[in-house]
Amino acid sequence: MNRATTTLPGDPPGGRRAVAVWSIGVAVYFVAVIFRTSLGVAGLDAADRFHVNASALSTFSILQLLVYAGMQIPVGLLVDRLGTKKVLCLGAVLFTAGQLGFAFSPSYGTALASRALLGCGDAMTFISVLRLGTRWFPARRGPFVAQLAGLVGMAGNLVSTLVLARLLHGLGWTPAFAGSALAGVVVLVLTLLFLKDHPEGHEPEPFPHQGAAYVRRQIAEAWREPGTRLGMWVHFTTQFPAMVFLLLWGLPFLVQAQGLSRATAGELLTLVVLSNMVVGLVYGQVVARHHAARLPLALGTVAATAVMWALTLAWPGAHAPMALLLVLCVVLGACGPASMLGFDFARPANPPERQGTASGITNMGGFIASMTTLFAIGVLLDATGDDYSVAFCAVFVLQALGLTQILRLRGRAARRERERLVASRVETVHVPAA
Numbered sequence: 060m061n062r063a064t065t066t067l068p069g070d071p072p073g074g075r076r077a078v079a080v081w082s083i084g085v086a087v088y089f090v091a092v093i094f095r096t097s098l099g100v101a102g103l104d105a106a107d108r109f110h111v112n113a114s115a116l117s118t119f120s121i122l123q124l125l126v127y128a129g130m131q132i133p134v135g136l137l138v139d140r141l142g143t144k145k146v147l148c149l150g151a152v153l154f155t156a157g158q159l160g161f162a163f164s165p166s167y168g169t170a171l172a173s174r175a176l177l178g179c180g181d182a183m184t185f186i187s188v189l190r191l192g193t194r195w196f197p198a199r200r201g202p203f204v205a206q207l208a209g210l211v212g213m214a215g216n217l218v219s220t221l222v223l224a225r226l227l228h229g230l231g232w233t234p235a236f237a238g239s240a241l242a243g244v245v246v247l248v249l250t251l252l253f254l255k256d257h258p259e260g261h262e263p264e265p266f267p268h269q270g271a272a273y274v275r276r277q278i279a280e281a282w283r284e285p286g287t288r289l290g291m292w293v294h295f296t297t298q299f300p301a302m303v304f305l306l307l308w309g310l311p312f313l314v315q316a317q318g319l320s321r322a323t324a325g326e327l328l329t330l331v332v333l334s335n336m337v338v339g340l341v342y343g344q345v346v347a348r349h350h351a352a353r354l355p356l357a358l359g360t361v362a363a364t365a366v367m368w369a370l371t372l373a374w375p376g377a378h379a380p381m382a383l384l385l386v387l388c389v390v391l392g393a394c395g396p397a398s399m400l401g402f403d404f405a406r407p408a409n410p411p412e413r414q415g416t417a418s419g420i421t422n423m424g425g426f427i428a429s430m431t432t433l434f435a436i437g438v439l440l441d442a443t444g445d446d447y448s449v450a451f452c453a454v455f456v457l458q459a460l461g462l463t464q465i466l467r468l469r470g471r472a473a474r475r476e477r478e479r480l481v482a483s484r485v486e487t488v489h490v491p492a493a
Contacts, residue, residue, distance in 0.1 A: 070197040070198055070199075071194060071195050071196055071197060071257070071258055072197070072258065073195065073196045073197055073200065076195075076258065077195035077196055077258065079253075080191070080195060080253070080254060080255055081188075081191055081192060081195050081196070081204070083246075083249050083250055083253055083254045084143065084147060084187060084188045084191040084250070084254060085188055085208055085211045086246050086249065087147050087150065087151055087184050087187075087188075087246045087247075087250060088184040088185055088187075088188045088208065088211065088212055088215075089211050089212065089214060089215040089246075090151075090154075090215065090242045090243055090245075090246050091150065091151075091154050091180065091181045091184040091185075091215070092181075092212040092213070092215030092216055092219075093215040093216075093218050093219050093223065093239065093242065094154050094155075094157070094158045094177055094181065094239070094240075094243070095123070095154075095177070095178075095181050095215075095306070096215070096216045096219040096220075096305055096306060097158070097219050097223055097236065097239065098119055098120060098123075098174070098306065098307060099216075099219060099220070099305050099306050099307055099309065099310065099328070100219055100220060100223055100224035100227065100310065100325070100328075101223075101224075101227055101232075102116060102307050102308075102310055102311060103310065103311065103314075104227060104232065105119065105170075108232060109166070109167040109170060110167075111167060112441060113311075113437045113440040113441050113445070114437040114438055114440075114441050115167070116307070116437065117307060117308075117433045117434060117436065117437030118171065118437075119170070119171065119174050119307075120174075120306050120307045120430075120433050121430050121433050121434050121437075122171055122174055122175050122178070123174045123175065123177060123178035123181075124178065124306075124426050124427075124429050124430040124433065125178070125430055126175045126178035126179050126182065127178045127179075127181055127182045127426050128182075128423050128426040128427050128430060130178075130179055130182035130183070131182060131186070131419035131420065131422045131423040131426070132278060132416065132419045132420060132423070133419075134146065134182050134183050134186050134187075134415070134419055135186055135415040135416040135417070135418055135419025135420070136274055136277060136278075136415065136416055136419070137183075137415070138186055138187055138190050138415035138419075139277065139412060139413065139414070139415040139416055142256040143187045143188075143190050143191045143194070143254070143256050144250065144254045144255070144256055146183050146187050147183065147184065147187045147250050147254065148247060148250050148251060149180070149183060150180045150181070150182070150183030150184050150187070151180065151243055151246055151247040151250060152180065152247060153176055153177070153179050153180025153183070154176075154177045154179075154180030154181050154184075154243060155180070155240050155243025155244060155247065156176055156180070157173050157174065157175070157176035157177025157178070157179070157180060158173075158177055158236060158239060158240040158243060159173075159236075159237060159240040160172070160173030160176060161173040161174060161177065161236055162232070162233050162235075162236030162237035162240065163233060163237070185208070185212070185422060186415055186418045186419055186422060188208050189205060189208065189402060189414070189418050190414060190415050190418070191256075192204040192205060192208065193406070193411065193414055194256060194257040194258075195257065195258060199347065200347070201347075201403070201406060202343055202346040202347045202403050203343040203344060203346075203347045204343075205343070205399050205402055205403070206339045206340065206342055206343030206346075206396055206399050207339070207340075207343060209335075209339050209395055209396060209398075209399045210335070210336045210339040210340065210396075212395075213332050213335040213336050213339065213395060214332075214336065216305060216332045216335075217329065217332040217333070217336075220325060220328050220329050220332060221325075221329060223235060223239060224325055226238065226239070277413060277416045278416060278420075280409075280413060281405075281409055281413050281416045281417040281420055282420060284405075284408040284409060284417070284475065285408070285468050285471040285472040285475050286404045286405055286407065286408025286409075286472045286475060286476060287404075287405045287408055287409065287417045287420055287421065288420075288464075288468055288472075289401075289404045289405075289465065289468040289469060289471075289472040290401035290402060290403070290404035290405035290406075290408075290417075290420075290421040290424075291401065291405070291420055291421045291423060291424040292401075292424060292461050292464040292465050292468065293354075293357050293397075293398070293400055293401035293404060293424070293461075293465060294398045294401035294402075294421050294422065294423075294424035294425040295424030295425055295427065295428045295457075295461045295464075296357070296361055296424075296428070296457070296458055296460075296461025296462055296464075296465060297357055297360055297361060297364075297394050297397035297398040297400070297401070297425070297461075298394055298395065298397075298398035298424070298425025298426075298428065298429065299394075299425055299428035299429040299431075299432050299454075299457060300364050300368070300391060300394050300432075300454055300458075301331060301335070301391040301392065301394035301395055302394070302395075302425065302426075302429040303429055303432045303433055303436065303454075304328075304331065304391055305328060305331060305332070306429065306433070307433060308433070308436055308451075309324070309327075309328055309331070310324050310325070310328065312447050312451070313327055313328075313384070315445065315447070316378075316445075316447035316448075317378045317379060317384065318377070318378050327384060327385070327388050328388075330385065330388040330389065330392070331388045331389075331391045331392045332392070333392065334388065334389045334390075334391070334392020334393065335392040335393070335394075335395045335396060336392075337392070338392055338393045338395075338396045339395065339396040339399070341396075342356055342393075342396040342397070342399070342400070343396070343399075346400065346403055350403075353400045353403050353404065354400075354465075354469060356397060356400060357397050357400045357401075357465070358462075358465070360390075360393045360394060360396075360397035361397070361458055361461075361462060363390045363393065364390055364391065364393075364394060364454075364458070365454075365455060365458055367383075367386060367387045367390045367391075368387070368451065368454055368455070369455075370383060370387075371383055371384065371387050372447075372448045372451055372452065373448075398425050401421045401424065401425075402418060402421055402422075404421075404472060405417045405418060405420070405421045406418075407476055407479065408472070408475065408476065408479070424461075428457050428461065431453075431457060432453050432454060432457055435450075435453035435456075436450045436451060436453055437450075439452075439453065
């Protein structure tokens with residue numbers, strides 16, 4: 060059944076109230092993404108401010124992503140146990156403190172600690188927003204709502220690229236980062252005052268929590284589902300090329316390797332974000348209507364990304380032509396929406412009480428890949444005297460690994476999903492009329 064048009068029994072009603080509450084949660088995620096990607100427009104400034112080389116500069120983003128990835132399963136468990144509002148509030152406090160600390164950091168060490176704190180708070184946002192969507196909207200709207208959340212996150216990236224970059228170069232380091240931290244205070248207040256975990260009458264069923272035994276059971280049962288693992292590897296393989304480009308290495312690559320001005324490089328980074336937003340809307344609508352399109356879209360994005368990077372890095376001239384760089388940035392814009400498809404494999408594979416844990420496992424994938432690639436590129440740049448053509452070949456290694464796992468798991472996940480769909484239909488048929 061390709062077209063998902065039915066509403067499941069017990070589905071939340073959606074509506075304006077759902078949109079209003081969900082928008083508050085997405086606003087928290089929006090601000091978190093601004094803070095997360097702020098280093099992408101400040102990488103060269105950070106290198107000068109803290110007097111560090113490429114490897115040390117990459118450590119900022121690596122540590123931030125290491126904390127983010129390491130927090131995904133704990134955050135998923137927290138969301139399942141405590142609910143969305145408490146976790147989002149805690150996340151807002153932490154990432155705001157991290158951004159403020161980064162503004163006033165006098166040394167490389169304190170700046171690293173601030174980015175780690177920011178990564179911890181950032182880790183609590185996206186899974187919470189996904190959970191909020193499943194609690195407030197019907198299941199058939201799940202793919203579109205998830206893609207829309209990702210689109211709003213990319214709008215946060217756009218703010219970093221356009222607004223924060225100008226503040227940084229106009230006002231200086233401390234005023235720009237400290238001023239942006241005020242946005243964290245605003246979303247924290249909105250969350251405390253107006254956000255609700257679920258609509259009235261749709262409270263989750265009580266689920267017994269038994270300490271360590273509960274934690275082990277949640278993780279083990281989510282991991283046993285092939286859909287969870289397939290979702291993680293789809294996220295792993297699709298997200299990191301754009302994440303690495305936007306988070307740190309895109310601006311240096313375009314300025315130092317391609318000879319562009321900072322202004323032109325910033326415009327290309329903006330193009331990646333705009334492409335992401337457009338493609339996100341398209342992917343969300345396609346998957347909502349044609350569930351079977353998930354894997355072809357993901358694999359197509361991986362193939363297109365690999366081809367464009369190969370053409371760019373192997374270009375025989377000193378610099379790749381602008382037309383090729385434009386197409387590369389448009390294709391990189393599809394990576395974020397493609398990574399969201401991973402959640403569309405994990406979501407139907409797990410019951411509601413395990414959604415946070417399964418989403419946490421899935422979300423680890425892309426950030427582990429991003430962290431690994433950020434580190435590899437930094438090391439290779441130092442080892443080769445800033446040869447970006449060699450350093451960016453790390454992208455192909457991670458793509459090959461992820462693609463192998465996707466192809467290995469896709470059959471098992473599809474069979475399991477069909478079995479669950481058949482079982483739910485049989486159960487629905489045998490439910491007596493009220």
